[in-house]
Amino acid sequence: MKIGLYFGSFNPIHIGHLVIANHIAEHSDLDQVWFVVTPHNPFKKKSSLLDNYQRLELVYRATKDYDKLKPSDIEFSLPQPNYTINTLVHLQEKYPNHEFSLIMGEDNLKSFHKWKNYDVILENHDIYVYPRISDNKVNTQFTGHKKIHVVNAPIMELSSTFIRNAIKTRKNVKPMLPENVWEYLDEMNFYR
Numbered sequence: 001m002k003i004g005l006y007f008g009s010f011n012p013i014h015i016g017h018l019v020i021a022n023h024i025a026e027h028s029d030l031d032q033v034w035f036v037v038t039p040h041n042p043f044k045k046k047s048s049l050l051d052n053y054q055r056l057e058l059v060y061r062a063t064k065d066y067d068k069l070k071p072s073d074i075e076f077s078l079p080q081p082n083y084t085i086n087t088l089v090h091l092q093e094k095y096p097n098h099e100f101s102l103i104m105g106e107d108n109l110k111s112f113h114k115w116k117n118y119d120v121i122l123e124n125h126d127i128y129v130y131p132r133i134s135d136n137k138v139n140t141q142f143t144g145h146k147k148i149h150v151v152n153a154p155i156m157e158l159s160s161t162f163i164r165n166a167i168k169t170r171k172n173v174k175p176m177l178p179e180n181v182w183e184y185l186d187e188m189n190f191y192r
C-alpha cells in the first residue's frame with residue numbers, strides 16, 4: 001500500500017489540515033494518509049502543547065468518517081525531540097510492504113534542508129508538497145527534484161496558533177474546526 005505521512009503537532013487539528021489530507025488522498029496515487037501526531041517537533045518549544053493523547057483524540061475525531069485518513073501515534077514511543085528520519089526508518093521496518101511518502105506544506109519545504117538527514121529522506125521517499133502563503137524561497141536544490149511532487153491543493157490559510165489565541169480571548173472559532181473537534185475542545189476547556 002502507498003501511504004502518505006502527514007507529520008504535525010496538530011495542536012489542535014483544524015479544517016486546513018483536513019482539507020489538504022483529503023485532497024491528497026483523493027487526487028494522488030496514495031491509498032491512505034496517516035496523520036502522525038508529533039510529541040515534540042525539534043524546531044518548536046513544547047510549551048502550550050496539549051497532551052499527546054488529547055491531540056491524538058482530536059485527530060481521531062476529525063478523521064473517523066474518512067476511510068482513507070488515519071491517526072498515528074507511532075512517534076509516542078520514539079525518542080524526543082522527534083526527528084522524522086528516525087520515524088521513517090522505524091515505520092519501514094514495522095511495515096516492510098508499505099511504501100511511505102511525506103506530505104508537507106511549502107513552508108516546511110523551505111526549512112527542509114535543516115532537517116536531520118534530509119538527503120537520506122529524499123533519497124528514499126517521495127514528497128508531496130502543497131502551496132502555502134509564506135515568505136522566503138524554496139531552496140533551489142529542491143525545485144524540479146524528481147522526488148518532489150507539487151500538488152495543486154486549495155490554499156486554506158489557517159493555523160493552530162491563530163485558533164489557540166482566538167480561544168484564549170473568547171472568540172468563536174467554530175467554523176475553523178471539524179464540529180466534533182470543536183465540541184471536545186469546548187467541553188474540556190482546552191486552550192482557555
Ligand SMILES: Nc1ncnc2c1ncn2[C@@H]1O[C@H](COP(=O)(O)OP(=O)(O)OP(=O)(O)O)[C@@H](O)[C@H]1O
Nearest residue numbers: 007008009010016020104105156157158159160161
Ligand atoms: N492551513 C493549513 N493548510 C495546509 N497545511 C497546513 C495548514 N496549517 C498547517 N499546515 C501544515 O500541516 C502540518 C502540521 O502543521 P501544524 O500542526 O504545525 O499546524 P499549524 O497550524 O501550522 O500549527 P502552529 O500554528 O501551532 O504552528 C505542517 O506540515 C504544516 O505545514
Ligand SMILES: O=C(O)c1ccc[n+]([C@@H]2O[C@H](COP(=O)([O-])O)[C@@H](O)[C@H]2O)c1
Nearest residue numbers: 007008009038041043082083084115116
Ligand atoms: O527531522 C527533523 O529534523 C525535523 C525538523 C523539523 C520538523 N520536523 C517534523 O516536521 C513535522 C511538522 O511539524 P509541525 O510542528 O510544524 O507540525 C513534525 O513531525 C516535526 O517533527 C522534523
